[in-house]
Amino acid sequence: MSTPTKGASVELRRVSKLYANGEGAAVEGLSLRVEAGEICVLVGPSGCGKTTTLKVINRLVEPSSGQVLVDGQDVTAVDPVLLRRRIGYVIQQVGLLPHRTVADNVATVPRLLRWPEPRVRARVDELLALVGLDPGRVRARYPAQLSGGERQRVGVARALAAEPPLVLMDEPFGAVDPIVRGRLQDEFLRLHQQLGMTVLFVTHDVDEAIRMGTRVAVLRMGGRLAQYSPPAELLMHPADDYVARFVGGDRALKRLALLTVADLRLAPPGLLGDGPTLPAGITLRDALDALLRSPRGVGSVVDGEGRPLGSLNLEAVAATVRREAERVA
Numbered sequence: 001m002s003t004p005t006k007g008a009s010v011e012l013r014r015v016s017k018l019y020a021n022g023e024g025a026a027v028e029g030l031s032l033r034v035e036a037g038e039i040c041v042l043v044g045p046s047g048c049g050k051t052t053t054l055k056v057i058n059r060l061v062e063p064s065s066g067q068v069l070v071d072g073q074d075v076t077a078v079d080p081v082l083l084r085r086r087i088g089y090v091i092q093q094v095g096l097l098p099h100r101t102v103a104d105n106v107a108t109v110p111r112l113l114r115w116p117e118p119r120v121r122a123r124v125d126e127l128l129a130l131v132g133l134d135p136g137r138v139r140a141r142y143p144a145q146l147s148g149g150e151r152q153r154v155g156v157a158r159a160l161a162a163e164p165p166l167v168l169m170d171e172p173f174g175a176v177d178p179i180v181r182g183r184l185q186d187e188f189l190r191l192h193q194q195l196g197m198t199v200l201f202v203t204h205d206v207d208e209a210i211r212m213g214t215r216v217a218v219l220r221m222g223g224r225l226a227q228y229s230p231p232a233e234l235l236m237h238p239a240d241d242y243v244a245r246f247v248g249g250d251r252a253l254k255r256l257a258l259l260t261v262a263d264l265r266l267a268p269p270g271l272l273g274d275g276p277t278l279p280a281g282i283t284l285r286d287a288l289d290a291l292l293r294s295p296r297g298v299g300s301v302v303d304g305e306g307r308p309l310g311s312l313n314l315e316a317v318a319a320t321v322r323r324e325a326e327r328v329a
Contacts, residue, residue, distance in 0.1 A: 041202075041215070043218055269310055
């Protein structure tokens, strides 16, 4: 099993990218810093420069002005091909090579880096298992033989294959259904906790940004930064009306995705019959979903060993929503 990767810091210093036809800027004066090991989510309306920002970082697009630093080094001082081999890249369309097997797709960058073949094979199998796929079942298959969710998992495995300290993700889960999307999000957060790489993640979905990010950058049209903060601060203290409208009027409910069952004072354990079992570490949003589907609206909360800690009912979650609504008002 791989040891954690040392993430790379990323800093954008007044980065701008002007349209060639003179119609304005895709990105204008963008400055932000992502510390090593963080997940920075870029969110904003379509056309606000999110994807352009990622492409500037790995030099698929050259900026009109400004600097991009990775671990303090200006990316323009690095050969772009070598730079990209050190940066994982995941896109919504996955971009797997259809004529190559799953194993060969995942092995692309390690082979370019001339890893010994035994190390390549071991890394492929390790990563397929890490993203929740059975190596023996999928290794020799082609992308067309996989489901959409499986192709996304292979795309993530390929991006992580050479143990990059930095991963760029452009709406990686946007093309799959909501159930699969939630599973992929959970899987990636688990991988991030285990591997420790730095991630810049583009989405148009505020809920996904709040769930995935350690920090969230809200962009205006023209690639101008409206707010850059941890998710809780974004919900509690939007910088202006634009950010508040973009985040949405249900900020109290969104806060439930940042709180866990363990954050609440629980009622004593009881005889709950057909009520759901709620792990203490799940979010209040997930707990609310489970309780709404329960006939009695009450569930048993357990620790990581399955031992009962108490009970939780809809009234307790509703009271938390009311308190959060007062805090964000």
